Structure formats: C-alpha cells, structure tokens
Amino acid sequence: MLTTDIQNAKVVYERPEGFTDLTTHYCPGCTHGTAHRLVAETLDEMGLREHSIGVASVGCSVFSYNYFDMDFVQAAHGRAPAMATGIKRVFPDRAVFTYQGDGDLASIGMAEIMHAAGRGENITVIFINNAIYGMTGGQMAPTTLPGMKTTSSPNGRDVETQGYPLRMAEILATLDAVSYSVRRSLHDPANIRKAKKAIRTAFEAQRRGLGFSMVELLSSCPTNWGMTPLDSLAFIEQKMVPAFPLGDYKVVDAVKSMKMKEG
Amino acid sequence: MLTTDIQNAKVVYERPEGFTDLTTHYCPGCTHGTAHRLVAETLDEMGLREHSIGVASVGCSVFSYNYFDMDFVQAAHGRAPAMATGIKRVFPDRAVFTYQGDGDLASIGMAEIMHAAGRGENITVIFINNAIYGMTGGQMAPTTLPGMKTTSSPNGRDVETQGYPLRMAEILATLDAVSYSVRRSLHDPANIRKAKKAIRTAFEAQRRGLGFSMVELLSSCPTNWGMTPLDSLAFIEQKMVPAFPLGDYKVVDAVKSMKMKEG
C-alpha cells in the first residue's frame, strides 16, 4: 500500500475571523453566503473587522448580523443607506457598510440609495442582485428578468405592465458623488475572485474618504428559482450576466490610482 | 396727426381654454406660470383638455389644479407618479400627467418617479427644476447648484456634505421603459417654444401608448433666489443651463418617427 505523507503543511484557506460561529439560515448553495464570506475576508485582510459597523437590511440577509463578528445594526426595509448615513456622520472613521438585496435596495429603498449616493456618503454598499424577493417567497424584484416567472408574475414578468429590470450599477454610476460603482458575479471561482477584489477596492475607497462605493453582485436563489444550486450558477452565467453586464460603471480617478497593500 | 388703422384683425394669441379664470398665486415673473401655460396650450391644441386628468404635487404648484380647466387630483408630496399610476391603470385612454417640482420629484419622490419610469407607466411628467424648494421658503433642493446659498445651505451647498445636483433627465433616460426624457428651459422665447414642442411630443407619445415621457423644465424662483424676474432668467441661462445641459436624453425610435399634426 502506498500512503501519502505531507510535510511543511500550512493553511491555505480558513474560515474568516470576521465570521461568528453560527450556521447561516441560507438555503444550501445560496450565494448570499459567498458574498458574506468575501466581505468578512476583506475586512479581515484590511484589519478593519474591529473598526466596522455593518447595517443589515430586510431580506434573506436580515440575519446577516448574526454571522459577522462585528458591530451591527438592522435597518428597516430599504432604509439601510439612511441608517448608515446616521452612523457614518457621527463615526466618520469607522468602516460603515450596508448589505442589501434587490428588493430592499432597488424597490422600496430606491430613494435612500439614490440620495446616499447623490450625497456621496462615504459608505460601502454590498448589493445582492438575485432577481427575486427571496425572503418573502419569490415575488418579482425590480431586477427580475423579462418573462421570468415569480409568484407575483405567475405568467412571467410582463414588460408591458411590470416594466424592465433596473440596472442599479449603471444608474448609480450617473451620479457625480459616486466614487465606485461596479457589477460582479458569484457564479464561478474566477468571478468570485474578481468580486472580492471589487469589495476590497470599495472598502479601500471608503477608508480614504473618497465617497460612495457600491458593488453589485449577481447572486443565486436556488429555492425561489426552483433550481439546484448548480443550475442556479448556470442561470446566473447564461441569463443574468447578459441582462446585467459585468463591469466597472464608475471608477473615479482617485480610486483608480489607489495603491492597495494586497493582503 | 397720423393714426394707424388696422384691418382684417385676427387673434394671434389668446389665453388658453385649458385655463380657468383664476389668478395664480405665483410670485410675479415665476416661470411656473409659463410652464402651466405651455401645458394648457398643448392640451388645447391636441384636443385633450376634456380627456385629461392632472395630478398636482406638493410645492408651489400645489394649487395648479385651480388654474387648469380639467379634472385634477392633488397628490401627497412626492407621490404624484404613484397616484397617476392608480389613475392611468383604470383609465388608460385618458391623458394623465403629473406636474412636479424638484423637491417633490427628485427628493422625496425619487422612488416613485424611478419606478413609474421603470414600469413604463404611460403617463407624462412635467418636471419643474428651479433648484430650490419654493413653497417652504427656499431650502436646498437635490438640484441646487454647488455653492448656491439657500436657507438650509446658508454658506452655499457644500458638495462634501450635501452632495451634487441630480440630473433627472439623464437618470431617467437610463431606464429601458422610458420613451422620452428631455430637458428644456423657460428662460427666453426661443427656449419656451422648444419647451412647448417637447411637451407636445411627450403627450403625443402618451396618446400613442409609447410609455413614460418626461419633460424637465429649467424654471425660475425669483423670490427665493432673491432676484428680479429678469435676473432670474439670466441666472437660468448662465448658471443652470451649464449645470443642466438642455437636450434630448432619450427619444425612442417610436417617438422619433411620430408624425404630429401640428396645431
């Protein structure tokens, strides 16, 4: 028999310190968890974990505060950017971020996100676009794809009466006070790595006081899409990415020229 | 003595039928009145006066319903597009329009305008951008220019803490379901004529069911700007137009190819 012995072993990856020891309530394979992980890893690497204040929103991520090992508040539906404003204005040297779904940010919270961005609040927004209302059981979101069936568009989103998906990264990019607005996806390792880089850039921009930063992440909802976790990733790649092109919609010069001491 | 006698006299211009006989409460020289007139003239010319439902908003134009001789409702602050949605959905063959100020549309009503536009509600929005909250006595609006003094930015709008002006015509133009989004100005006869053409186009688009149309009008507020009516027009031309460039931000092909029987 042949056995393998491994020497000089070192840890290549481990659960981020920024996480508590609780198991999430997310469905198996839901990429909300991936997004959480990237945020936690980033704050760890930047040494910001103990200097951060997170603002959880209302949606499947309502309990995200349970999973991040840092100070957290829980906002009303859609109002996380306003709540973050109230915090950041009195604690300007903390890393303040919101974590919001597409119903939260792009539907009920449209005014708050637009104005936080318009004011150039020096906060970071992690925006989970899964094209659906996860928590309430699969209703149409402002980002639901045309023709996509949801419990409130049972025959598929009818663009005549229910409109077209909103592309938030592009919309926010039109605002002068935004320093960073990009879209990434969580459907495969390469894209996940890019997403993490973007999250890092966003927090770095905040650390330097460059103003509002937002990372939109295309994310899955296996449960309400009625798919396996794997098929969900394929759906992101094949259906969502074409409708929500990945890319940098706004990166101001000050952000472009940031030198990041990579962790 | 030489006198002039005029024969074959005909009326070249008269007060539109679409107006009631009430004097407005607007300050002398305020171009809210001009905008009203253009809307009334347009509906007259299109034969729509008796088939229209106006939605007044909260702002100096709160009493606009008194001046238009047609069915009108009065919305809550910022919610005119939602109210118009409720009307249009049950009376799809009426010309439904909102008349909103910049505080109303771009501040408190941001979510409602974005979503009415995002749904492609087949309504027309007349948006009066006077860079100020007129009715409440001159506070900063989302469209207030950088450095401009208002009663809530007494040292001038500080872009660091109060953000930059929002350009609504451009923002709405990014939405797929918008058929027409343009900016015009009311500061001189030529521009007023162009403004009227745009209003006509917007209502024509609605008549043909082409979806959401919006005309942003740069307008004066002599009282809260602390200027004479004339100086106010100069301010529009010299300060506002550069910050809010006039132009067509979105005109879908179906609108472009409309043939209008000009009145």
Next chain:
Amino acid sequence: MPVAGWIEVNEKFCKGCELCVTACPQDVMSLDMDRLTPKGYHPVRLHVEGCTGCAVCAVVCPEAALTVFRGDKILAGV
C-alpha cells in the same frame, strides 16, 4: 400693406413682472406706473406704436395675461 398688431392686457392677471417688456423685439411695452391692478401691481401696456403682433410677449408671459392681435396696417392722415 405692412403688418401691424396690438395687444390687450388682462389686468386681472398681469403682475407687472416685466418679462414681456424685455422680450418684446419692438420695445413698445412698459409698465403703467399710474395704474394698479386689483392685486396691487403696475400692469404692462403698449406705450408707443410699433407692435407687430409677433406675440413674443405672450410667449414669455407667465400669467397668460396677454391677447395679441394682428391685421393689415393702414396709415391714415387726419
């Protein structure tokens, strides 16, 4: 025959803002400082001949206070 025109000012509506005065290409308008409207403003008037009925004044008037007429001008000696 040259074209000529005139305006009628509805003093109920005119607020004496002078926007028409400046806009008039013929410079034939001015405020009537001797009169007050019911709202307490000096109304506008034609203070000199030369109106062409071009209606520019009406285009700029925020109060729709003006009616503009046009016709054929005949000069008549007395």
Next chain:
Amino acid sequence: MPVAGWIEVNEKFCKGCELCVTACPQDVMSLDMDRLTPKGYHPVRLHVEGCTGCAVCAVVCPEAALTVFRGDKILAGV
C-alpha cells in the same frame, strides 16, 4: 517534491450543496451519502487522492465550511 494538499470539512457548516464538488479542478470531492450533518445534510468529503490544496473549493463555498491545507508531498511505500 510535488505539492499536495487536503481539506477539512466543518460539518457544522457544510450544507451539501455540491458547489465545491463541481468547482474542484481535481475532481476529488463528493458528498458523503453515509453521513448526515446536525442540520440533516450530507457533507462533502475528499473521496479520492489528488487534492492540490488549490483552495478553489473554498473560494466557492457559500458557508465557509472548508479549511484548506497545503504542504510538500512525500510518497512513502509501506
């Protein structure tokens, strides 16, 4: 000496979603159908040799359930 690695699965967190299984470039992972986690899922495991410690599995794991190790591989005969 060739590089080698292995993973540790924290069964408290693993939900058996199989995203890592598909992502693993070495195809050395699979669900352990004989085990159930406290939450009632079949956890993932290394079912065959060949892990390189590349950590791709950890990159895709939504639950941060994996720890990845790497070291120098020594083949030892028995």
Next chain:
Amino acid sequence: MQTEIIIAGFGGQGVLFAGQVLAYAAMDGGLHVTWIPSYGPEMRGGTANCTVIIGDEEIGAPLVKHPKAVIALNLPSLDKYEPLVAEGGALLVNSSLIDHQVARADVRVVYVPANEIAERLGDKRLTNMVMVGALLAATGALDMQVVKSALKAHLPAKHHKLLPANYDALDEGAQIAREALAQAV
C-alpha cells in the same frame, strides 16, 4: 366534541398536505374544521407542523396546548409534542425515523414504520398517508371512507393515478394502529 391533531416533521415529509387531507375530509363530512400551519422564516429545511381541529360545533381557538392526537414524523417533533398530548390522547410515532420509546403511560402510543411501508408500497412520499391511516384508526376522528373520498375529490386529476397507492397506505397505517391498540388493551 372536538379533536385537535398536530402533525409534525421535517419540511418535505408532507406534513402540511396530510393535515389538509384531514381538513378536506372533515369539511366533506359536514364537520367544522380548521387547519393552520406554523410558518417560519426558513425557506428550506427546518421543521414543519400544522394543527387540524375537527369539531361538531364552531371551532374556537385554532391552536391548543394539549392536542388529542399527535403524528410525530421525526425525533425533534416527538421530543416537542410527547409532553403535550392530552391525557388519554393518541401519539402516532414514525418508528422508521424515531428510534425512541415514549415514556408517558397515559396516552395511547402507536409506532408505525411508515417510511418502510411507504417504500414497500412503491413511493416514499406515501409516508404521511400511512401515518394518517394510523391516526384515523387510533382516534376515530374521521371515517376512513370519507378520507378516501376527500383524497379523490381534492387531489388534482393529474395525480389520480396515485390514488390506489394512497388508499393502501391509509389502510396499512390503520391496520397497524388497530393491531397495536388491540394488543395494548
């Protein structure tokens, strides 16, 4: 007279549907009935249960502390409801998944290897019907025939091919309960 039934198990074990079958049957039988799920925030996984109350007059509270009968499809459900069944009530235990003896002596307990029976009948999803059958025999809450008719009447037509197997499941469950209780006497 009123019978309160709680059916509890994992999500996916057909808990809610089993309750609805009882509710339909009660309705068809001219009785008063309420069905109420416990609804939680988790979309998947976790436990599920519902309460069905059947009575001959207008039903008051749709929830009770001490139900007359409990179907426990998994261990956590048994742990939760064993202490709560009313004295003299019935406790139907899915012994396929629950390897555990009930301690209480003041309730009628029936152990039903429901998963095994269901698999034998060809479909794991029949587990819930096996338990319902046992419940009917143990409580007499509803007439078996009424339940079968209700199944037929309210199961969407496209599922009607599954009816015979469902009937068998009900019968087998009932049979087990009858035997167990006969023994106990």
Next chain:
Amino acid sequence: MQTEIIIAGFGGQGVLFAGQVLAYAAMDGGLHVTWIPSYGPEMRGGTANCTVIIGDEEIGAPLVKHPKAVIALNLPSLDKYEPLVAEGGALLVNSSLIDHQVARADVRVVYVPANEIAERLGDKRLTNMVMVGALLAATGALDMQVVKSALKAHLPAKHHKLLPANYDALDEGAQIAREALAQAV
C-alpha cells in the same frame, strides 16, 4: 392687565418688525409679551399681520378676538379689524393710504398720515414707526423711552445710523395721536 395689539397691512410695510419692536420693549420693560404672525402660503404680496400681547402676568391666548388696539396700514386691514377692536379700544389708521372714515363711535380713532410723515423724515420705511408712535400715545401700552431703548438695543449695529430718524418717527406719530385725542375729549 393686558393689552392686545394687532398690526396689519401689506407685506413689505414693516408690519412684523413693528410688532417685534413692541415685543422687545415690553420684554426690556420687564413685562410679559407674545408676538405671533399670521403666516400664509404666499411668498410675496398678500396681507400680513401680527398680534402682540403685553401684560403684567403670564399671557394666556396669543390671539384674541377683540384687541385693545389695532394699527391698520391699509384698507383691507381696516375693513377686517374695525368691527373687532374692543369697545373703548384704539384704532390707528394710516390715512396716507386709507381714504375712509371709521364708523364706530365706541373706539378712539387716530388718523395718521404715516406715509407722508415718513417720506418727510426721509425714508418711506419709517411708516411703521410713525404708527407705533401713535399707538404708544393712544394706549400708553408702553413707555416711549423704553421703546426707543429697545430699538437701539435690538436694531443690528449696522442700522444704528437710522436710529435718530426712527426716534423722530415715533415722536411725530405720538404727537399726532396726542393732538387727535386731546381734540376728541
């Protein structure tokens, strides 16, 4: 004891400031006082008025139906308030703009050509102070000297060069009132 004063006129006639001068003087004189404007929706034009109540004990209602004194700076104000002045109260009429005789016999009426006097003193904006002077003489609500000190104390320093003219305006108004009332007796 309490004196209620309403000052009413067009926007731009210094109505609100005149009331504030009285309020400052009352405060400086150790009295209780309230000043309250009527506030409307129109930014420009329209009428403006304020109510000042001066008393030697805590003041109740800041508005009253029948004020002890009214300064009417224009005709609409006179029309509105003539019927409301309390019996035996004072009605100060700006006769420069109001070509109208007061009908009531149960109030003390003083006609003050306030615009003319103000213009004679070199500044139309002194109209309000002329009327305030007349009010003081007609009612004795406050001591003239206290009002003058209040003006000085509360007028921003950059306007202090206007003080002498304001004093004159107050004195001239008072003089006219004294004469008118002496005649009336």
Next chain:
Amino acid sequence: MAKELLKGNNAMAEAAIRAGCEAYFGYPITPQTELLEHMAARMPELGRAFVQAESEVAAINMVYGTACTGKRVMTSSSSPGVSLMTEGLSYIAGTEVPMVLIDVMRGGPGLGNIAPAQGDYNQMVRGGGHGDYKSIVLAPASVQEAIDLTVLAFDLAEKYRAIAVVLADGSLGQMMEPAELPEMQPLRKGTPDWAITGEPGRPRRLLTSIYLQPEAEETTNIRLQRRWLDVEANEVRYQETYLDDADIALVAFGTAGRVALSAVRQARAEGIKVGLFRPISLSPFPVAQIRQLASRVRSLLVVEMNAGQMLDDVKLAAQGACPVEFYGRMGGVVPLPDEVLAEILRVSTHPTADLNGHTRAAWLDRLEAGRGGN
C-alpha cells in the same frame, strides 16, 4: 356556492375580486403575501389592474389615485407596511374617497416577526396618520367572516366615502377553513358624481385634501365628524355568546375572540357563568352594548394579542360601571384557551373592586410567571 377549504389570505383576495375590486396595489410582506399573489394571478386574467408597487408608500398612493376615480380599489399589507401607509391614509380620509385596506397583523414593534398579533389596533382604530379622521375597522374571526367582511368593507367604504379596514392577523391569513365565497358581482357601470374620470362635457372635478383656510378645513372636518356619527349609528357589529346569564363577560376580537370562545366553553363546562362579547366592528366600537353589558356583569375581562389596546375602548364604554380586567399576549404569541381559562377562574374567584381590574403591573407579573412555568 358550495363550501371550499380556503386559506384566509386567498379567501379575502378572492372575496375582494368578487365584490368588484377593479384595482389592487400592494407590496409583498409576510404573513399576507398570498393575498398579493392571488391578486397577481387573478386580476390580470380578469382584465383588472394589478401592480406590485415599489413600496407600501407607493401602493397606498396608487390606491389613492384609483380611489379618486370612484372605482373599487384595495391594498393589503402587514404591520410595518401599514405604518408606511399612514400619510396616504390621512390624505385619502381627508379627500373623502373610498378604499379598502386589509392588514394581516404580525408581531412587533419594529421588524418584529411574522407571527399573528393584534398590535395595530390603535394604529387602525385611532388613526395612525395625522389629523382627525376615522376609518371603519372590521375584525373577522374566521375565514368565512373574513370573506363576508371584505365584501362589506367595499360597500361601507363607498357608502361613507371612507377607508374601510379589514383587520386580521397572521393566523387568520394563514389558516384554512371551509367557507363559501360570494358570487362574482358584475362591475358597476358608471361612476359617482364626485369621481375624477377625465370625461368630456361636464364641469371639471377636483379632489384634494388641502384647505388652506382653517375655516374651510374645519368645514371638511365637521363633515367628516358628522358622517362618522352616521357610521356610529348604523354600522356597529358584534357577536354575543353565552351572555344571557353571565357574571363575567370576556371581550375579545378576531383570533383572540376565537381563543376566548374555547376558554368560555371550558369554563361553562366547569359551571362558571361566563360569556363572550366579540366586537366585529372595532370602529365604530359597540360602545352602547358594552356600557349595557358592564352594568349587568360583575367583571369584564378583555383578552387581546397585544398589551391592551382595545382595553381602552372597553373602559371608555364601561365608564366605571364594573371593573375591567385584562389578559394579553404580545409579540406574536397567540394565547391558548388554557391560559384564558385560568384568567376566567382568577376573575371569578378573586374579583377585584378596582375599576382598572388587576393592575397592569400585576398582569405582567402573572404573564411572566406563566411563561416561566411553561
């Protein structure tokens, strides 16, 4: 129509449709989501308006728009969503246009949870919005009643140009019961003479809630108050059970009323003379009936799924005629019949002379003791 086994949320939605609801605007929120989903499926197929609004603020203002056209319109939500509607509700009341709101209440305050509760009583009955206005508030206790009251709500809203609220709770929304739906009503032809319709050939119409002159606004308020006197005179609804010979009367609405009914039956079985008064119209409140009851019984015992909100109305009605006791569970906890039975026993064996009943502090003590013992 035959009885069907219906879930409360779906039943109310379908009842609204059959009552001629021509437009629905809403925003998803648990535990009323099935109601919106039912509308999403049914309204478009009937050619009626359904819009999933961007928020509850937008939803109520869409409703406001349709309400101004005189067409039957409704929205539904649950507690936090209803809070966001309060400005719009005040506008609608001030504009005197009819609408129906279904509030499927959940545990609060704040985000709270999605369990059944009755914590929005004050918000709905006493006006969560600013200014003086009253809404008609109907509280069903069964799926059948939820259907019937939904239909009634449309009629009353129209009759009084007012807001009519169906105040349910999560358990009513989620529960299934056999119930009978009404026939589909034909849509009304024509519109009321105040409706904004953009029709040619008649003088323009205007609907607004602004009355700049206080006197004009007061005139509107007087009209609203007078109309409310009519509502009070005509629309009081309630159910009495076992009250004829009762010494103790329970007062409870909605789901709490059902729970109370079970407890009353148990108490009767033990020989206690207790009955149940269940207000169906919470607003107008059955003031005269409770006043009369208070002068007849030894104690009133109010049971609610909140900290005692209807309690005030009962006390106001009772006017000191007898002590008013209270038992409530909060935050989404549904009281069980056993607990209420224990309260009945307490009240029957330890009657208090204090008009406020056992004090609020004592209730909290009992509650905590009971919870600890669970």
Next chain:
Amino acid sequence: MAKELLKGNNAMAEAAIRAGCEAYFGYPITPQTELLEHMAARMPELGRAFVQAESEVAAINMVYGTACTGKRVMTSSSSPGVSLMTEGLSYIAGTEVPMVLIDVMRGGPGLGNIAPAQGDYNQMVRGGGHGDYKSIVLAPASVQEAIDLTVLAFDLAEKYRAIAVVLADGSLGQMMEPAELPEMQPLRKGTPDWAITGEPGRPRRLLTSIYLQPEAEETTNIRLQRRWLDVEANEVRYQETYLDDADIALVAFGTAGRVALSAVRQARAEGIKVGLFRPISLSPFPVAQIRQLASRVRSLLVVEMNAGQMLDDVKLAAQGACPVEFYGRMGGVVPLPDEVLAEILRVSTHPTADLNGHTRAAWLDRLEAGRGGN
C-alpha cells in the same frame, strides 16, 4: 442667561443644541421649517452632523442610525411628515434606542394647511406606528417651556431608552416670547454600554428590532411595558391653576391650554369658580391627578384644537366620576378665549348629568352655530 425674544422654532432648535444634540436629520415642512434652518446654520459650525434628508422616511432612519450609536440625536417635522416616520418610530421603539422628535402640528387630515392644530395627539400618544410601544410626549405651552421640555426630552429619552416627543403646534413654532436659553452643555464623553460604535477590543454589539421567536419578542415587549410603568411612576408633569376651589375644571394642553387660561381668568372675573388643569406630559398622562380632580369638581371641560383626542384619556382617567364636556376647533382654527368662556358659562349654567357631557353631535351643532354667527 438673560431673556431673549425668541421664536419657538428657533428656541427649540437652539435648546437641542445646548442639550448636546450631536446630529440632526430633517426635511423642510411648514410650520417647523425655521427649526431645520436653525440647525442648518448652527450644527456645521459646531462640527456636528446636519443632513437635510431626502424625505421624512429617510430622516427618521438616519436618526435611527445615530440613535444606535448612543449619541444625542433628533429630528423635527409637522403632521404629514410625522406620519411618514411611523414605521421608523416603531423600529426605534422596538430597538430601545433614544431619540427626540419635535412635531410642530398643523391642520389636517391630509395635506390640510399650515395653521396651528393638535390633531396628532393620537398619533403621538397612542402610537402611530405598528405594534405596542409608547413614546414620552411632552406638550409645551410657551416658548420657555418649549426650551425646557426640549432639554428634558433628551434626558428622558436617554434615561428610558425611548422616544421623547415635544408636541408643539404651529403657533408655538411661529410665536416669539421672551425666554431664557440654557447654558451650552459639554458633549458627553463615552457612550452607553449598548451603543454601536465599531470600537475594537470588546465583544461585538448588535441592535435590532427583529425577534423571530414570538416568545423572545414578547420578552422585549414585557421589558418595554415594565419600563413604561417606571415612566408612569416618575415622569408625570402638569400645571394646575385656580383649581383649589373650582367647581369646573378645564383640561387643555399646549396652545389650547393658554387659550383656556385666558378664558378661565375672564370667567373668574365674572365670579365663576373655574380652574385649569394643563397636562404637560401627555404620555405618561396624569391619570391619578385627573381621577382625583374628577371626584372633586362638578364637571370637567376638555378644550382641544382637534375633534377630541385627549378627551378619551381624560374620560379614561375620570372613570365616570363626573361628566366630561368637550369643546374643540379643528383644521387649524385656534379657539379664542371668548368661545371658551362661552363654553364655561354653558357648563356652569346648564350642567349635564350625562357622563359623556354634552354629546358629540351637540358639540358639532354648537360649533356650526358659532361659526355661522362669526
């Protein structure tokens, strides 16, 4: 400090600043706009936070954010704007964080007008938001009291981790009176042990209003209810004038209280034994005091600038001990002393035996008659 002639709105703003308010978030609305404008000028120069929010919804949620950091924070608005805050208020109450709200009420319902009114009593005192929560509500009647209560509001909010409301009306906001401002308080160093501060070296903190388990939510509710018992025990405030020998007691708050005072003086001058009870804390309400008063006088006469909202609390307190009469003006009409005097005369010459006083219908009749006669 010497007295200055101060406008109510500016006085409250400056008082808040001197009380150590570190952040203000608001949205313009008449008749409170000067308050926001004062903050716009003063806060930035002091290096404190001022944001003109995009709406009242955003404003209250910004307040919520700062409140979670334990720093003193406030917002202000007027009726329709306050309605938009109700969801946020419920969240803040549920999260148990302190904040101050100033509501300068105007005529309603709906858009209404900008004249002074008291129509938000129910909304503020009984909770315009969903779920069970109580706010401390203080009603000043003068500029000086507005200053003092604003400062007190910050202290009480902090003490009870609660919402403290200063409930004023348009006339208080717009009125000038001599008043003394407090000294500038130094900002507090350090933060409470529950505050979210993002500080290193301690276990993480969490502030939320979601308690998914009904039992946990109930525990929170019990805590809130118990805390409220403390508030009721400690924070009742009121003013009594001429009550020692009174046969009739007026009950009125804020501006209506001032008007009532004038009327009481006039009535005393005519030899009528009448006094004034002015609740300063509307919540907690002076229940015991009014109960005691009710057992001493022949009648209570409630005067409000609304359709009778505090009236219910007075009746609840009086518990039938004497008839409770009512006079109110609505929609922004401020009653004048003469009208109130007429009501005193009516009550003193035609006392009624009905506990509800003259009925609501009779009040409306009198009101309309009086208006016609104006």
